[in-house]
Amino acid sequence: MGKHILFEHINIPGIENFSIYRKNGGYASVEKALKMTADQVIEEVKESGLRGRGGAGFPTGLKWSFLDRKSEKPRYLVCNADESEPGTFKDRYLMEKIPHLLIEGMITSSYALGAKTSFIYVRGEYMYVIRILEKAIQEAYDNGFLGKNILGSDFSHDLYVQPGGGAYICGEETALLESLEGKRGNPRLKPPFPAIAGLYACPTVVNNVESIAAVVPIINMTADKYNDMGIGKSTGTKIISASGHINKPGVYEIELGLPVEEFIYSDEYCGGIWKGRKLKAVVAGGSSVPILPAELILKNAKGEPRLMTYESLAEGGFVSGTMLGSGGFIVMDETTCIVRNTWTYARFYHHESCGQCSPCREGTGWMEKVLHRIEHGNGRMEDIDLLVDVAKKIEGNTICPLGDAAAWPVASAIRHFREEFEYHVRYPEKVKNPKHFELEPMVSYQVSVNS
Amino acid sequence: MEIKFSEETLNLVNKIIKRYPEGRQKSALLPVLHLAQAEFDGWLSSPVMDYVASLLNIKPIEVYEVATFYSMFNTEPVGKCLIEVCQTGPCWLRGADDIVEHLERKLNIKVGETSADGVFTLKTVECLGSCGTAPMLQCGADYYENLTTEKVDMLIEKLKTSGQRNTYMKSNRQEI
Numbered sequence: 001m002g003k004h005i006l007f008e009h010i011n012i013p014g015i016e017n018f019s020i021y022r023k024n025g026g027y028a029s030v031e032k033a034l035k036m037t038a039d040q041v042i043e044e045v046k047e048s049g050l051r052g053r054g055g056a057g058f059p060t061g062l063k064w065s066f067l068d069r070k071s072e073k074p075r076y077l078v079c080n081a082d083e084s085e086p087g088t089f090k091d092r093y094l095m096e097k098i099p100h101l102l103i104e105g106m107i108t109s110s111y112a113l114g115a116k117t118s119f120i121y122v123r124g125e126y127m128y129v130i131r132i133l134e135k136a137i138q139e140a141y142d143n144g145f146l147g148k149n150i151l152g153s154d155f156s157h158d159l160y161v162q163p164g165g166g167a168y169i170c171g172e173e174t175a176l177l178e179s180l181e182g183k184r185g186n187p188r189l190k191p192p193f194p195a196i197a198g199l200y201a202c203p204t205v206v207n208n209v210e211s212i213a214a215v216v217p218i219i220n221m222t223a224d225k226y227n228d229m230g231i232g233k234s235t236g237t238k239i240i241s242a243s244g245h246i247n248k249p250g251v252y253e254i255e256l257g258l259p260v261e262e263f264i265y266s267d268e269y270c271g272g273i274w275k276g277r278k279l280k281a282v283v284a285g286g287s288s289v290p291i292l293p294a295e296l297i298l299k300n301a302k303g304e305p306r307l308m309t310y311e312s313l314a315e316g317g318f319v320s321g322t323m324l325g326s327g328g329f330i331v332m333d334e335t336t337c338i339v340r341n342t343w344t345y346a347r348f349y350h351h352e353s354c355g356q357c358s359p360c361r362e363g364t365g366w367m368e369k370v371l372h373r374i375e376h377g378n379g380r381m382e383d384i385d386l387l388v389d390v391a392k393k394i395e396g397n398t399i400c401p402l403g404d405a406a407a408w409p410v411a412s413a414i415r416h417f418r419e420e421f422e423y424h425v426r427y428p429e430k431v432k433n434p435k436h437f438e439l440e441p442m443v444s445y446q447v448s449v450n451s
Numbered sequence: 452m453e454i455k456f457s458e459e460t461l462n463l464v465n466k467i468i469k470r471y472p473e474g475r476q477k478s479a480l481l482p483v484l485h486l487a488q489a490e491f492d493g494w495l496s497s498p499v500m501d502y503v504a505s506l507l508n509i510k511p512i513e514v515y516e517v518a519t520f521y522s523m524f525n526t527e528p529v530g531k532c533l534i535e536v537c538q539t540g541p542c543w544l545r546g547a548d549d550i551v552e553h554l555e556r557k558l559n560i561k562v563g564e565t566s567a568d569g570v571f572t573l574k575t576v577e578c579l580g581s582c583g584t585a586p587m588l589q590c591g592a593d594y595y596e597n598l599t600t601e602k603v604d605m606l607i608e609k610l611k612t613s614g615q616r617n618t619y620m621k622s623n624r625q626e627i
Binding site for chain 2: 087123166167180182185200242244249332341344
């Protein structure tokens with residue numbers, strides 16, 4: 001069984017309460033950090049190799065070191081708990097089960113960054129999680145871990161929870177800051193980056209829930225020990241949320257480097273494909289990352305086994321690889337219609353586009369419409385290349401990465417499953433039934449055209 | 452009818468405003484809109500939005516543009532039970548389409564409509580972060596997960612009997 005450092009105590013009854021969390025070693029990282037200088041804490045996080053767990057994988061310590069500490073303005077730490085990437089539900093689980101881990105991470109990180117105030121921005125739909133966090137925050141205040149002069153030190157800190165209003169785009173850090181300022185979630189032009197001018201134009205660090213939680217074990221066990229886990233530049237553990245056609249959907253903390261095949265088939269994790277069916281495809285890191293067919297997710301194009309690391313999943317670039325992303329691992333069995341699957345995501349991105357940039361606002365709508373007509377038996381053969389063309393014209397041409405995130409799933413689905421799109425155009429009568437592939441799995445079609 | 456928060460809510464609003472630096476009270480807009488929607492019949496009418504603007508000392512347009520941007524804010528009236536079924540990829544893989552179809556038949560309305568008695572409004576929404584417990588729906592503050600058509604039937608009956616307005620701010624969980 002892999003080592004758990006975030007979820008080590010998650011199954012202890014009552015761990016959501018301060019007293020039980022504390023009894024199990026909770027808040028030790030605050031005590032330890034307060035005896036260190038802020039720079040030492042930042043250095044430790046840098047040394048750990050921790051990479052942003054929200055999806056981008058940018059080194060957390062490096063992000064911290066960009067914070068403008070010369071400015072006279074107050075500094076802020078903002079936790080991104082807007083978890084909205086389809087396939088991702090790990091932060092919700094962490095906050096719900098062990099809220100004090102996040103709060104402890106917020107305090108330790110805020111000390112390092114010199115932030116007197118911090119916010120946890122939680123997607124509005126997780127209102128019940130907000131209640132859990134608010135209760136835990138109150139307990140932290142009552143026990144002297146928040147408020148004035150924490151544990152008698154000269155570090156004072158206030159922590160608040162802010163609800164969102166239901167907008168995927170607010171997971172983009174500058175859109176999140178706009179939203180926190182009470183505005184529409186329109187991403188900002190960068191530079192300036194939040195580290196220079198973030199919340200209220202003050203120096204700000206925005207980190208994902210899991211990244212902030214990971215600061216706790218890093219400080220407790222030291223960067224060296226954290227570094228021992230994982231492979232190469234993928235250090236430590238990652239929380240994976242597994243969904244789709246598997247026997248055991250759920251949230252799993254894995255040590256980075258676990259073989260993908262083991263993750264899918266081992267009873268310790270996903271427990272294999274449901275209903276005794278075959279694996280068809282996987283979206284490994286949340287809906288934005290390229291979809292891969294079974295043969296390319298289990299092994300890379302060179303035939304080497306793929307591992308759950310940033311590097312191994314990306315091996316082969318976008319031609320034959322994907323990304324670890326947020327760790328939203330969506331598994332599809334042989335009966336899945338890739339066209340319909342792609343259409344649901346195109347609809348999602350169209351719905352969630354903030355509308356600022358024309359390529360994204362218009363392009364996502366066109367992709368949704370064209371995919372809709374192919375899926376419903378009204379497609380034309382040239383629609384397939386039209387989709388590739390639209391995706392290309394969105395990618396890289398927008399203020400924020402939502403455009404890329406909308407383009408990649410479409411482009412990769414056509415790259416790896418073009419014959420399915422063609423099948424839809426060729427046999428419109430067959431695909432008019434929305435369950436067409438459950439009745440006649442695509443696999444058998446592939447066999448018959450190849451023979 | 453005069454639009455005014457209860458004493459209790461007003462106190463909460465003032466407490467929320469104090470979280471932010473002076474002059475940044477607009478930051479309270481999303482939390483206050485959630486409170487307003489819960490207190491004023493589940494939706495944000497123009498007079499309600501104007502009232503929120505006056506409380507935060509901002510222009511009404513600053514409230515309208517935000518209320519219309521975020522999917523959780525209703526700018527039209529909705530039924531007492533707003534049923535929001537997730538339809539994004541992972542839920543679709545586990546049968547969300549069947550749940551939507553079943554609800555349409557059961558409630559005798561289409562997605563986007565409100566039942567004649569004003570109790571149910573049916574809506575499809577995008578990913579609610581419940582992919583591992585799909586298919587699912589949200590009603591007010593409560594997530595109902597690992598759904599089957601039988602569970603949906605039970606839920607609808609119980610919500611009907613409860614007669615309460617469901618809001619994002621307060622759980623009205625029914626055991627199914």
